[in-house]
Amino acid sequence: MECKPEFQDDRKKEMRAVHDAMDVLNGKWKIYIISSICHYNKRRFSDILEDVVGISNKMLSKELKELEINKLIKRTVLETQPITVQYELTEHGKTLKTIISNLTDWGMKHRKEIIGKD
Amino acid sequence: MECKPEFQDDRKKEMRAVHDAMDVLNGKWKIYIISSICHYNKRRFSDILEDVVGISNKMLSKELKELEINKLIKRTVLETQPITVQYELTEHGKTLKTIISNLTDWGMKHRKEIIGKD
DNA sequence: CCGGATCCCTTGCGATACTG
């Protein structure tokens, strides 16, 4: 966990790795969407729309598509009437749980640090 | 690490925590700046400017100020000629190392998953 | 060297309405 100086080459790989991660998680909504799906394991479009306060259906649709392209979520059309669509994390998507969890913990710590109470 | 359904109240606190963390780490550059400072422990303005490829001095200045307000970094003016300014993580800022580290690991994993090689 | 001020442009995102 220490950040001591290392060889330049490793450093570049690290930077690239952070960059790769950021590319996927960018935008205003991705983390919240993943967090929502992750919390319930499976979640329908309209449910996510409610979970993620403030998002529009256009944005949700766009973000979900990007997440799917990056193989983080799996999209399943259920043959109900009317049709519903279910989203769930892929195995690869599940590896994000650690990050979400860290982020949550850190957010709580930060709130105490800055605001002074939880 | 599992994401099983929990009581609504905990869920709301979780969401708020993620939100708090995102507020601080938002924008295009924060993570990279922190990553740069973290890697070297102490880092001068112009050095960070080089580390973070593509950032303008205006942006760097703005982002550093925000990070300082959130008590993640400490700013020190060195009385050299001309003046240089040094930035380092505060104790609180150092708690972000876990997240950066996880993000790095995940980025590498993701690259293998999507591109297929590192 | 640090970083503020100005100008300007791009694009992310919201609102709304519409289709299968």
Place this chain on the structure above:
DNA sequence: CAGTATCGCAAGGGATCCGG
């Protein structure tokens, strides 16, 4: 219900110049 299409705005951010 899930998703698409169109319009339009405002914030974010780049380029450049300036001052301490």
